[in-house]
Amino acid sequence: MDEAIVRARMEEERKGFVDTYTGMYAGDRLLQFEERELFKERDGPGPIILRLPVSYTVMEPERAKRKYPSEDRPQAIYTDERGCVDLTFSLFPQRVGPDQIRGALMRYQALIKKCRQDASILEKGTYQMEKGCGGWFTFRNEALDEEMFGLLALIGTDRYLVLCMCSCPYDERGEQEPVMHQVIRTIREKGADIRRKGR
DSSP states (O other): OHHHHHHHHHHHHHTTOEETTTEEEETTEEEOEEEEEEOTTSOSSOOEEEEEETTOEEOOHHHHHHHSOSTTOOSEEEEOTTSOOEEEEEEEOOOOOHHHHHHHHHHHHHHHHHHOTTOEEEEEEEEEESSSEEEEEEEEEEETTEEEEEEEEEEEOSSOEEEEEEEEEGGGHHHHHHHHHHHHHTOEETTSOOOEEEO
16 A cells, blocks of 8 residues: 555656656656757758757767767767667758658668668657657667667758667667657757647
8 A cells, every 4th residue: 555655656746747848757767958059060050959868978989989880870979877778860951841751761761671670660650840840760679689679760950851869778668768759859950949749
């Protein structure tokens, strides 16, 4: 009885932590978020802004080369304090519409299944945005001796296409996927309206 009361109280307390402004729970960890700028050194009219967990840091270059050995590795890689959850981003200076987003996501799905025959596509959807467009899909694959969960998303802004690739151990999917979606939904160009309508 006491344990049930404690669990109910904890669930009630968690109800107020729902996004990157209130904070979010990932398992037993309460994540707080802060606004960060990406690609500040790149040429162009302005950087991309998003809200990331405060505890996430830029992955060290040597570790990034080992974990992402391809020369086409993501341009910005953030990881949690355990090194288990990665949020990665790449920026392309081009404007795209919903049809192009859908076509690109289909090509990425085919590429993942071709390169990783053990991979399976799980879910797919779109981000309803005030300005711009976005879509995503999730997948499962094997990495060494561990099942991994992946989320790939494309966000189109006025001037850029942002490729987001997020991953975590598959058994953490339930607690990490909502955080990943919330982070991606905050992506915008500097000075743009941050409002988003949901997933």
